[in-house]
Amino acid sequence: MTAGAMAFDLVIYDCDGTLLDTETLYGEVSLALCREVGLAGWTLGDYRDNLVGIPLADGFKIIEAALGRPLPADFESRIEAGVAARLARELRALPGVREALVQLAGRRCVASSTSLEPLRHNLGLAGLLDLFDPHVFSASQVARGKPSPDVFLFAADEMQAQPRRCLVLEDSVPGVQAARAAGMTVAGFTGAAHDKAQMRERLLAAGAVAVVDRYQDWPGEVARLGAA
The missing domain is CATH 1.10.150 (DNA polymerase; domain 1)
Structure with missing residues (x-):
């Protein structure tokens, strides 16, 4: 387990553009x-x-x-x-996802804008469902989608985690805004972005405390943020 990986009670992952190249x-x-x-x-x-x-x-x-x-x-x-x-x-998982998540042995879940059935189906196609099942949550289960915080608050409640003890990984501005509105720490991900430099700036401006471009760097970033 990466040092500091348990400083957060829960790591929440967006799916499209964050776990999957969709x-x-x-x-x-x-x-x-x-x-x-x-x-x-x-x-x-x-x-x-x-x-x-x-x-x-x-x-x-x-x-x-x-x-x-x-x-x-x-x-x-x-x-x-x-x-x-x-x-x-x-469909494919983004490079290094499984290796990074296995290294980060803390609690994790998915909170996505994609409807629940296709969300679970896509994670299964990409070979990632086993890393999260049954903790896969969708905006279709709440009243409002991102940038409202509903899906992240729902995920935290289902996982019995306090929002302030949650870390979110997101690739979109609405997702970062939603995590911030939920009172969570959020990092940006640009691994699937076409203009990485521009997206990095947009994610930081929206409230991301850090941005990673590849999953190889994610365990270290979780440890750094957890120790901050």
């Missing part, structure tokens, strides 16, 4: 469907700036505002089906 897949599938319904001007950058880190339902409201009309009733199911097909071929 954000680009969601973006490409979502953009293709957006173009089908008439939102032709959006780019992958628009997707990342507006939708990454928040629940799909909240993202759909942003898309509808840009489109100027409601989305088709089957829009979400088509996104999930398209992503599932891609994930079955392409």
Whole structure:
């Protein structure tokens, strides 16, 4: 066990873009469907700036505002089906996740904006579910998604941990904001980011106390933060 790893009672992990390399897949599938319904001007950058880190339902409201009309009733199911097909071929855990988490032998859980069933399915596909099961929590289980703190507070309550004794790892600004609003310490992760320098600055500005770019550095960072 890494020295200092138990200074926090619980480490909470976001999933998409933090444990799994999925954000680009969601973006490409979502953009293709957006173009089908008439939102032709959006780019992958628009997707990342507006939708990454928040629940799909909240993202759909942003898309509808840009489109100027409601989305088709089957829009979400088509996104999930398209992503599932891609994930079955392409999903992978980010490099070094398992090794780092095994080294950090403290308590851990997942708290994600992804709905619970696909969340568990994706973790299973990537070979990570056993590291967390049954402690996998979703914004679909609470009233409000990130950047509201609900899912993190729900996870802490389920795990019987005090928020101030929780450390969160997040790759998105809404996720960092949610963890901060929950009264938790939060570190940023840029391992899946396309513009790492820019995302690092955005995560720090949102309230992350540190940013790591690879999982090899995570156990040491947990120890450092726990000793601070």
